[in-house]
Amino acid sequence: MRIATWNVNSIRSRIDRVEAFLTRVDIDVLAIQETKARDDQFPFERFTRLGYEVVQHGLNQWNGVAIASRVGLQDVCLGFDGMPGWGDPSAPEARAIGAVCAGVHVWSLYVPNGRTLEDPHMGYKLEWLAALAAAGRAWLAADPTAQIALLGDWNVAPFDEDVWSVEYYEGKTHTSPGERAAYQAVVDAGFADVVRPFHPGPGTYTYWDYTRLAFPKRRGMRIDFALCSPTLAARVTGAVIDREERKGKGASDHAPVVIEVR
DNA sequence: ATGGTGGTTGTACCA
Numbered sequence: 024m025r026i027a028t029w030n031v032n033s034i035r036s037r038i039d040r041v042e043a044f045l046t047r048v049d050i051d052v053l054a055i056q057e058t059k060a061r062d063d064q065f066p067f068e069r070f071t072r073l074g075y076e077v078v079q080h081g082l083n084q085w086n087g088v089a090i091a092s093r094v095g096l097q098d099v100c101l102g103f104d105g106m107p108g109w110g111d112p113s114a115p116e117a118r119a120i121g122a123v124c125a126g127v128h129v130w131s132l133y134v135p136n137g138r139t140l141e142d143p144h145m146g147y148k149l150e151w152l153a154a155l156a157a158a159g160r161a162w163l164a165a166d167p168t169a170q171i172a173l174l175g176d177w178n179v180a181p182f183d184e185d186v187w188s189v190e191y192y193e194g195k196t197h198t199s200p201g202e203r204a205a206y207q208a209v210v211d212a213g214f215a216d217v218v219r220p221f222h223p224g225p226g227t228y229t230y231w232d233y234t235r236l237a238f239p240k241r242r243g244m245r246i247d248f249a250l251c252s253p254t255l256a257a258r259v260t261g262a263v264i265d266r267e268e269r270k271g272k273g274a275s276d277h278a279p280v281v282i283e284v285r
Numbered sequence: 286a287t288g289g290t291g292g293t294t295g296t297a298c299c300a
Contacts, residue, residue: 032291032292032300033292035292035293036291036292036293057292057300059292059293083293084292084293084294084298085292085293085298085299136299136300138299232290233289233291233300234288234289234290234291235288235289235290236289275291276290
């Protein structure tokens, strides 16, 4: 089984590329972030035509997450226990969706950006990751052999090797000690980065800014991760960061990350 | 020289 995560930066703008990717790489389950579409705008039929069921949680033009699966899609959750909301409680953010696909509990996660180190959104980001770590710890306490994949755009570069320039990111988001500790708390809850062993750094990135010719200059960040519970991690036989999808006109600023599960 | 690009929305905001 092949499971992937991809921040598409608008599903409506990217649907042709997503379709081609699903077919070319033979993907069974795709966790999507930044759909930027409400349910009435989401191109569900483009997925069903290819044999995928889709569930999405999208409320506005800034975020939105989805899971597409051709191996079943059950027990859908729009958010996890304890996930903090933001702003108007009647319009909560759409940053997490979970479902069981062929026995694997798949989560598509879009961790808050943080904006700047001083912005209230940074506090929200840290709270959000702490709540995720607590939820993950509780899931594994309830069932230590649970097969759980936490996939998505984490908006954290956990190690210095995960950014093109440590100096450039000093004083900026994604590399601060607080963010790295918040990410590490999820790892400490029992979830391992299953891609890094197959594609170690430095220089292995999943995101490149649209501006400043970042991609051709190889100025990227590794911020998209597949974190797996122990039982699922033991089934992972390979991984791919699909840099090809960052090339050419109409690319997302993120590349898909794919894991192979035996 | 706080630039550049891209998406959605609506002529600003977000990443």
